[in-house]
Amino acid sequence: MHARDIMTRDVETVSPDDDVGEVLGRLARAGFNGFPVTEDGLVVGIVTQGDLVDLFQPSDRTLWIPIGFPPFLESLTYAIDLSWDELDLGIDLARNAGRPVSEVMTEDVVTVGPKADVDELLALLADDERDINRLPVVDEADALLGIIAREDLLRALKRERDAGKPAG
Template structure:
């Protein structure tokens, strides 16, 4: 039976809650993965992903809804205006946010597992579309000892299948 300890990566790259957004963005650009556990004093306090950072600069809703009404009409009409989100806007937001701590955008509600978590638990968490989790920090007595990603689990399952 596959357990978290069998498939986890033990040498986990992490960031601290007070690391600047620009520093984390730079590290992610150079990494072959798309997120970091956020660790303070050995404890996982959050997770930050590329998606968290992209959402900060590319809001999904760019429509401004404005109610407009003129007397003597009793009802107003609402009009939507699509606001441009061009390179200048992104650049300005990047400059304004670059020095902010990563704790301002990280996800604090982190789902973790212990080293003995079995295949069913790992699959259940990583396949849960409502949570959209791609990585599970592995904690032993509250301390980060590894990380299991979807890819780690898929690779382990494929290896097991090929051994049959």
């Protein structure tokens, strides 16, 4: 089993010039968390929810809670945004209106070729340091052929395992 056997061929993409607000809207409606960024059919980047989080929920809205008695030498930081509401979203959208995806996308994209085997795919998608959820499948010229999500690989492994089980 190789990447070409597992990949989804019909891939939703965005352009480097697409507006980050529009891309965020598309991500909100999509059943996944990122898009390959293509230009003339070639993969030039990838944009994920993680790339957009700080644009629409900046860390300056983080809640700080002092611990102990004055003087407070320690504090807990909660990554919970208590103030993010429709007004904040509107302000964030206005502030980032017209900003192209190319300014926030990851340019150093981890890709695989169509002949990548299951072991290579597993190594990339299970790598804790990289934390990759989707692997674009590209040809020698970096033209996008398809994409493999973690779920795609898990389903393929289950199908292969189920096919190898004796009837009973």
